[in-house]
Amino acid sequence: MEIELTxxxxxxxxxxxxxxxxYTFRGGCIYGVSGKNxxxxxxxxxxxxxxxxxxxxxxxxxxxxxxKDISFPESIGLLIENPAFLPDYTGYENLKLLAKVQxxxxxxDIRGVLQEVGLDPEDKRKFYKYSLGMRQRLGIAAAVMGRPxxxxxxxxxxxxxxxxxxxxxxxxxxxxxxDRIILIACHDKEEMDYMADIVIPMSEGRxxxxxxxxx
Amino acid sequence: xxxxxxxxxxxxxxxxxxxxxxxxxALIVVLQxxxxxxxxxxxxEQSYRKIAEWxxxxxxxxRWFECTILEGWLGCESxxxxxxxxFLILPILAVMPYxxxxxxxWQSTYSAQIIVRCGRGKYLWxxxxxxxxxxxxxxxxxxxxxxxxxxxxxxxxxxxxxSLQTVLMDRSMWAFLYFEHPxxxxxxxxxxxxxxxxxxxxxxxxxxxxLRNRFxxxxxxxxxxxxGYYCIYNLLPETExxxxxxxxxxxxxxxxxxxxxxxPVVLTTVLLAAAVTGIFIGSNRKRDVLTx
Numbered sequence: 384m385e386i387e388l389t390x391x392x393x394x395x396x397x398x399x400x401x402x403x404x405x406y407t408f409r410g411g412c413i414y415g416v417s418g419k420n421x422x423x424x425x426x427x428x429x430x431x432x433x434x435x436x437x438x439x440x441x442x443x444x445x446x447x448x449x450x451k452d453i454s455f456p457e458s459i460g461l462l463i464e465n466p467a468f469l470p471d472y473t474g475y476e477n478l479k480l481l482a483k484v485q486x487x488x489x490x491x492d493i494r495g496v497l498q499e500v501g502l503d504p505e506d507k508r509k510f511y512k513y514s515l516g517m518r519q520r521l522g523i524a525a526a527v528m529g530r531p532x533x534x535x536x537x538x539x540x541x542x543x544x545x546x547x548x549x550x551x552x553x554x555x556x557x558x559x560x561x562d563r564i565i566l567i568a569c570h571d572k573e574e575m576d577y578m579a580d581i582v583i584p585m586s587e588g589r590x591x592x593x594x595x596x597x598x
Numbered sequence: 599x600x601x602x603x604x605x606x607x608x609x610x611x612x613x614x615x616x617x618x619x620x621x622x623x624a625l626i627v628v629l630q631x632x633x634x635x636x637x638x639x640x641x642x643e644q645s646y647r648k649i650a651e652w653x654x655x656x657x658x659x660x661r662w663f664e665c666t667i668l669e670g671w672l673g674c675e676s677x678x679x680x681x682x683x684x685f686l687i688l689p690i691l692a693v694m695p696y697x698x699x700x701x702x703x704w705q706s707t708y709s710a711q712i713i714v715r716c717g718r719g720k721y722l723w724x725x726x727x728x729x730x731x732x733x734x735x736x737x738x739x740x741x742x743x744x745x746x747x748x749x750x751x752x753x754x755x756x757x758x759x760x761s762l763q764t765v766l767m768d769r770s771m772w773a774f775l776y777f778e779h780p781x782x783x784x785x786x787x788x789x790x791x792x793x794x795x796x797x798x799x800x801x802x803x804x805x806x807x808x809l810r811n812r813f814x815x816x817x818x819x820x821x822x823x824x825x826g827y828y829c830i831y832n833l834l835p836e837t838e839x840x841x842x843x844x845x846x847x848x849x850x851x852x853x854x855x856x857x858x859x860x861x862p863v864v865l866t867t868v869l870l871a872a873a874v875t876g877i878f879i880g881s882n883r884k885r886d887v888l889t890x
Contacts, residue, residue: 395886395888429710429886429887429888432710432714433714434710434713434714434886434887434888435886435887435888436884436886454717454718454719455713455714455717455718456714459714460714461710461711461714463707463710464707465707467703467706467707467708467711468708468711469609469708471612471613471614480605480608480609481711481712481715483601483604483605484601484602484605484712484715484716485715485716486601525711
């Protein structure tokens with residue numbers, strides 16, 4: 384599993400939100416993107432997911448050009464910013480709808496992933512009644528459901544309580560596989576150092592080199 | 599593709615907006631049926647009996663015509679103000695169930711969850727289809743309900759032109775159906791209103807991207823409707839065949855001008871549908887999934 388970004392630049396309303404990014408992600412470890420708010424972490428994730436189009440440059444996933452040979456990565460799960468689900472559906476119903484679209488997932492898989500993130504599959508509360516932490520857990524469940532080859536998690540431990548953070552760390556570590564790329568964005572450097580095998584520092588839309596980071 | 603369409607339909611049928619639109623439509627129908635039963639059917643029956651008594655049932659003294667199904671139908675009943683009210687708010691009813699669903703999902707980034715699982719093209723087409731059908735259902739179901747209720751107490755016979763109880767003239771659009779097969783006329787017109795209900799919902803869905811204001815986008819179809827009815831028609835009455843504001847009502851402007859004809863109506867509908875579909879799909883096909 385390999386994601387290759389070559390000279391990727393994204394300009395939105397005249398501002399470069401990603402500047403000339405060249406990097407190769409390989410399966411088997413957790414990558415952590417760190418940096419201040421607005422440094423381009425979320426944009427990097429969106430561009431890998433095929434949700435936004437690069438203004439210039441190329442993204443290849445297992446050698447296939449994103450946006451040309453393929454529209455989207457074939458197997459991807461993502462949690463971007465505040466997890467959004469259908470407000471009038473329960474957590475289970477929300478995941479069931481997504482699983483139907485995704486295909487190949489059974490009811491047992493959905494219940495299993497909900498339990499894994501600490502949610503009760505039998506909980507009849509609608510999503511709009513969920514607390515922030517529960518929403519975040521459901522977002523993680525949606526991202527890891529079906530064990531996709533690419534998992535992008537933007538601020539996965541936001542709003543999660545101390546015990547929950549341990550659980551989430553455990554889930555993420557348990558997903559490591561040579562055929563899977565896990566990319567986490569987090570503004571908390573300490574947490575990032577703890578969770579990620581390789582930390583990619585970003586600033587103003589660029590990936591910093593080692594010397595830049597130290598400087 | 600079938601899975602994502604089925605999912606969108608399920609979401610659409612479960613939406614609060616759909617329930618609210620159907621409830622509002624049903625309320626108008628029930629009120630109109632009550633009014634029509636009391637003030638059209640019962641009063642006519644009373645007069646019919648009195649005249650039969652006075653004339654000893656001899657048609658030589660003159661004829662009294664019974665009320666027919668279309669006279670009680672919301673689409674053609676023109677004595678109360680329910681018909682006008684219904685066709686004035688029809689664009690709002692059509693937008694209520696699902697017109698803003700795409701905008702809300704895009705803004706909340708829920709659409710990102712769907713797009714990475716099934717692709718952008720499938721999501722856009724499924725959303726378009728579900729939105730179109732939702733608007734159609736909200737616009738057409740009250741008319742069907744009204745036809746059923748009307749059929750419960752009025753005979754499904756054509757209205758005699760001699761009775762002066764007709765709202766159409768012989769040169770009106772689909773007059774042959776109106777005068778010969780009234781139920782088919784009601785169903786055909788319900789079909790036309792279904793299409794426009796769907797288009798109104800899709801206009802809102804398409805325009806929301808640029809207006810970036812839910813209320814403004816939801817009100818756009820009713821605004822266009824009013825502009826057509828009160829502004830363009832008054833300035834250029836000869837354009838009535840091209841103004842959906844006028845030909846949506848089965849009364850066809852109550853036969854005042856009666857120049858609405860099938861060709862221009864079909865042409866306008868096809869062009870409008872093509873424009874809305876083209877703009878929606880074209881403008882979103884390469885659009886970044888970002889919150890505006």
